[in-house]
Amino acid sequence: MAIFVNENTKVLVQGLTGGQGKYHGRRNRDYGTQIVGGVTPGKGGQDVDGIPIFNSVAEAVEATGADASFAAVPPKFASDAIIEAAEAGIGFVVCITEGIPAQDEALTFNRLVREFPNTRLLGPNCPGIISPGKCNIGITAGEIAQEPTADGPNVGIVSRSGTLTYQALYELKQLGIGVSTCVGIGGDPVPGTNFIDCLAEFQNDPETHAIMMLGEIGGSAEEEAAEFIQANVTKPMSAYIAGVTAPAGKKMGHAGAIVSGGKGTAQGKMDALAAAGVKVGLNPTEAGELMGEIVKSL
Template sequence: MSILIDKNTRLIVQGITGRDGAFHTQQMVAYGTQVVAGVTPGKGGEKVHGVPVYDSVAEAVAATRANASVIYVPAPFAADAIHEATDAGLSLIVCITEGLPVRDTLAAYHKVLAKRGDDALGKPRLVGPNCPGLITPGQAKVGILPGHIVTPGPVGVVSKSGTLTYEVVKQLTDRGLGQTTCIGIGGDPVIGTDFIDALTLFEADPKTEAIVLMGEIGGNAEEQAAHFIKRHVKKPVVAFVAGQTAPPGKRMGHAGAIISGGTGTAAEKMAAFEAAGVPVARIPSEIPGLIADALQRRRARRRSAAPAKAKATPRAKSTPRTKAKRGPTPKAKARASASRREVARPSARKITKPAAKVRRSK
């Protein structure tokens, strides 16, 4: 299993004829992702690495029954691309583009939210902007995460960063710790999918056994995540916070990575995780070891709990573990059950073949 993307994801590339769009289309196709269409206004009818190009997302969806989109459109036009993808009815919209004005992101975010309606974790979902995207090892890659550093396994990875994620994922892979899905949520002040959303999805994913969370200075998303983990996440989480040496008041590359008014420091965030019982790696290379320990403990616990559980005796219910870990609240349960419906894998099964024919006949 995985979160948000898998081998049934049918992807559109917005901005496919651009330098980055074309390059990464090739990479995504090579990885085995079903890239069913590209969109660049005015370039409909062309092909990029074998992928047919359409003038609009609506046309591309009509022709290919795509269910997800990745955006490489330049910053001044990227928010419009999110609006277009939302209106075309896509379930997952991943915006790689960096440098969107917050005002533009905000309008696009609320558009996605309005379309989603009451279902807190339903569709559509926006990931990013200013993010590396997602990869489900061995199944699909949406964005720019390098395919060769990942391998299938039990670890969910969520991060605000790009290359730091590669660094840590490679270290996990080298250590034999594969991943369910790696998701880069982006370093902008306003993003479509936050730590809590990703944690909820990983918690509900049966194959994810442990979670790596990589945050950075600025804002309070890490503190919120720590609070959420304490109350709603049973799977072990290991955290890292970049920017322990960052000076206040300076934007550290990412638009959101700034300590302002004395808040948003790495120290505060690390303390919040520790207070929530989440082990914090001081340096990236500590992460694989902490994850390996957490996995070992979880598996040992499960092994010892399994026979008792099978009997379902009152004694089993009063083991220290069940006492210590509170069950999810009704709200968390709702989020978790909503998230199970969320993988961008709609009725693709029955339409895969016809859609492919439509594409060829075009």
């Protein structure tokens, strides 16, 4: 199994005719993902490298049976694109767009919760999701992901940072460790899917035998995840938290990565995870090596 997406997932690319949508949409298709159509208002009837374009998500869903969407549109249009997908019955939306105002993110997220509870949003400002060998939605290079094996052990990965997502995948591939699913939740203040959502799915996924978590400074998501792990997660875990040397009060890359009021520090997050039984590495490579030790013991 895998979480959220698998080989049967049918994907639309909102913004397929744009530069980013075209590049990553075709890469996702070439990886083996079922990219069944694209959506660009006013360009219906055209195609991108054989992928049909539709004027609306509703039209595309009716024609293709798509159940997932990859939103690769500018910040100005991203919120509308997400809601349009939800209105059309899309159950899983991946939005890679960076620079969406936090207020727009909050409004969109709460509208999804209130009006479209059957639609899950991943992102925005995230690398996407890959279930190796089955489905890749977003900007992750499929060649760095080790496919899971039937008997395992296989590892599930969840990360706030795109770059750390890629490194975690590569660290495990270097060790020959298969990955069930890797989820990049993004570093914005209002993520559509959080650590706890992914941890709960991995805990219930029989193909996932251990979990690797990559966090960073800012907010309280990692501390909340630690509480959830202590109460609900029985599978062994390793983790890494970025930002040990970050100065307080200064935004570091991600909009959500800011330490304020003595909260959200890397050390505080590391301590919380360690107290929950997670093996915490001091760098991404060490977190990968710790996972290697965990896998050997399974």
